[in-house]
Amino acid sequence: MSKSTPTNITLPGQVLEDTDQKLVGPLQSERFFGRPSRSMVIRALLEIALENSARFDPLKPRDYETLKGELRRILTDRTET
Numbered sequence: 001m002s003k004s005t006p007t008n009i010t011l012p013g014q015v016l017e018d019t020d021q022k023l024v025g026p027l028q029s030e031r032f033f034g035r036p037s038r039s040m041v042i043r044a045l046l047e048i049a050l051e052n053s054a055r056f057d058p059l060k061p062r063d064y065e066t067l068k069g070e071l072r073r074i075l076t077d078r079t080e081t
Contacts, residue, residue: 055073
């Protein structure tokens with residue numbers, strides 16, 4: 001994998017707090033290899049979405065909430081292709 005280019009994203013404060021508390025914090029153990037971070041969680045989520053991108057319908061999202069709905073669909077609905 002090539003070196004990553006830094007990317008700035010804006011996240012609401014509550015999303016940052018919840019990410020740290022619910023996803024990053026629990027990884028702080030001797031069993032987890034590497035240094036857990038928010039960026040690692042975001043990267044993993046994006047890679048999972050990209051693995052399912054063939055099922056993404058770009059005509060469905062009209063705003064942020066419908067985009068979340070379409071992403072949720074491609075990540076959870078295993079019956080559609």
